[in-house]
Amino acid sequence: MSVSLGLPDPATKPQFYEGVLFKRAAAWGLDVVLIGVLCVIAVPFTAFTALFFFPFLMLVVGFFYRWFTIANKSSTWGMRLMGIELRDHDGLRLQSGTALAHTAGYTFSVAMAPLQLISVLLMIVTDRKQGLIDHLLGTTAINRPAY
Numbered sequence: 001m002s003v004s005l006g007l008p009d010p011a012t013k014p015q016f017y018e019g020v021l022f023k024r025a026a027a028w029g030l031d032v033v034l035i036g037v038l039c040v041i042a043v044p045f046t047a048f049t050a051l052f053f054f055p056f057l058m059l060v061v062g063f064f065y066r067w068f069t070i071a072n073k074s075s076t077w078g079m080r081l082m083g084i085e086l087r088d089h090d091g092l093r094l095q096s097g098t099a100l101a102h103t104a105g106y107t108f109s110v111a112m113a114p115l116q117l118i119s120v121l122l123m124i125v126t127d128r129k130q131g132l133i134d135h136l137l138g139t140t141a142i143n144r145p146a147y
Helices: 020-046 049-073 077-082 096-111 113-125 132-137
Strands: 084-087 140-143
Touching: 020 049, 020 077, 020 084, 020 113, 020 140, 049 096, 077 084, 096 113, 096 132, 113 132
Parallel strands: none
Antiparallel strands: 084 140
16 A cells, blocks of 8 residues: 655645746657657558548547556656656556546647646646646646655
8 A cells, every 4th residue: 555645745845846847848849749750650551541630640649658658657758858757646656547537638638729728827827837637637747756
């Protein structure tokens, strides 16, 4: 059984949240580029028909990429490069079910531009830099702790 410590308090442990907003944005950019490369590689295997639905292919490949990487180490490869990871309301790494819910919420918000805008605004103004889906699930991104 794991001990629940909760998320670090930004008032008493600000080092967990310092620079997280920039790191999340940079990680997102890295992940989008990686997903784009994976999709470009996949196009010839579809007899180039994927060119007709490339944005949808990006959404699907991105969904599985994000779900599997977050379920594996609580972060995408972009997040790992930036030194951040997602944590649940208990301060623990995300499990597969929470990673799936987080990814589904993220994907839905990307498909609905106003939701993505609200998410970005929430990340800017909240102490824990939480986006919309983070608020709904009780998750947040923190600087990866040294173990």
